[in-house]
Amino acid sequence: MRGFFYVVSALVVMALAFWAYHENYQTQQALREVKQLQRQIGSAREQLGVLRAEWAYLNRPERLRDLAELNFERLQLMPLAPEHFGDVSQVAYPRPVTRFELNRTMDVSTAAAAAEEATR
């Protein structure tokens, strides 16, 4: 019984040692990966910074204005002016689909007079 206990505990110790080494190597591997990823993130950020700067440079108001002027015939873009504001009431309503047709006319004044006559 005692011998069995010794063998089992030795096996457990070996298993634990294996597990600990394994974890250690995995951690080291993960740290290496993190380092590499951080380098990648760094270079990606660098690229992002360059792209952002280029985007800002290409979108500088001066250049956009020159482009709008160059392509005026196609785009017809003008600086925003107060006249360009519209009002909701200026927007036409869609035409009503059903329409009431008035084809029978009726003289209202004579009808009213007739009604008055009748009440007297």
Add this chain to the structure above:
Amino acid sequence: MTRTPLRPLARILQARARGENPDAIERENIRIRHERMRDRMRLRAESRLVVLALAFVMMFGAAGARMAVLASTEAEEPRAGGVGPAILATRADITDRNGRILATNLVTSSLYAQPPLMIDPERAARELAEIFPDLEEETLRKQFTGKRKFLWIKKKLSPEQQQGVHDIGEPGLLFGPREMRLYPNGRLAAHVLGGAGFGREGVHSAEVIGVAGIEKALDVQLRDPARGGTPLRLSLDLTVQAAARRVLEGGMKIMNAKGATAILMDVRTGELVSLVSLPDFDPNDRPVPLLKGDPSDSPLFNRAVQGRYELGSTFKIFAVAQALEEGIATPQTMVSTQGPLRWGKYRINDFHNFGKELSVTEVIVKSSNIGTARLAQQIGATRQRAFLDRLGLLQPVPVELVEAPAIHPLLPGNWSELSAMTISYGHGLSASPLHLAAAYAALVNGGTRVTPTLLHEAGRAVPGERVISAETSRVVRGMLRQVVQRGTASFAEVPGYAVGGKTGSADKPRPQGGYYEDKVIATFASVFPAHDPAYVLVVTLDEPNITALGETRRTAGWTAVPVSAEIIRRVAPLLDMRPEIEPGDGFGVRLTGN
């Protein structure tokens, strides 16, 4: 183990034969057995103690060793932690109020040489001179073949130049990484941003420091690593700034002016939406400051902040506002405008003769020097000074530009009654256009003081100290509106935006003393819409002149006013302001009738 019997038969028989007590033998044996047992137990306990002590020694040893390791190694953040955005950018970006980039960083390289490592210095010198036209082949040859061990060649390289240097293949030419500041919008907002240069330089890095403008004023904040790369958000609006600069540049050319400035400011928060000063420069390639002569001739000079001018009749509204506030006059009070007004040996005249007397409203609308001087006489020098101080006109403007704190307004040495009279119509006190904008904002926004700022903070709008009552502010706005409707600033009418404002044309002082006959500073300080003020616009033109209707015109009404009107027409829609119909005429003024 063999158990020894307590009563061995042989010894007991011998003892009985000798007549002794055999129990003594048993007791003796029990004693010996107990002593053995005791020794065994002691040994076991001792070994346990040793094991326990060993365990403690190991634990404390481990803790001590860890402490020693921690104490002797460099501190290091745990790397598995979150990745900060500050891996690359050491200096924060600057953006406009909508997040569009005004200043950012770019990685580039610097070029240095180590002549001892060079294989063919002559060829290197020749090829470098080909790549960089501004370098002399002869000087480079001398430097490379001389005794020097190290020298800088270029601080910033473009990628093409770097490839060119690579292609030389000289091992003695080396690159160092550099971070440079880039202003993608070029001249736009040049005076606000200022510029940046290199501070301490090493081979592997160099610190980027601000040299002017907000880059220098907020240098520490921008470089703070704890910021984590959060961009600095300015109150400027890039689109508005571009439109204002475009119009102002055109206006400056049409009016043949030497310089111009435009300031657009939110009347409640004091946020500067646009700040233009012309001529300007490219902050990516800052010109060298002038070493002699007038600094205002340099494009580096920020007229909006550094320019101290006598701002002329735009000051009249301050005298009138104070007279109304202190109950000295009402808008209908008649003031004598019989000229010339004599004070000692001095005479004060009007641009036109306005007859015997005018109401206070008409004094502003027609811009009468004599009328405001008479009001200033009644106010008195001490109270006038205190009032202008409360408007912030006597102290430097606390705006976030490094140039601003040094710009103290030029005050008369002795604030006499005569000074009070001349200051009431804008002579004898020189302030910057930014001072004027802040003071106008305080007058029209309901009467609370405004501190100009370049930083955008959502939900600021904390009213400052009260300067005039809301009622006086309303009356002042009505007067400013009438100046545009039927006074000196009739060109400022922009349909739908109810512009109100005051013109000012001041003769430029000669450096030798006295005033130029034909050089003026034309200013128009305006507010729109006058019935519900949102923005203050101050436009100043330096030495404008234009020929209109067969005459050379220099006054603000012909120069600064049309330019302002065009700026408002272009800028107001960009600020999301719809043209609207203003309330009925005589508003405000009617409400204060007694």
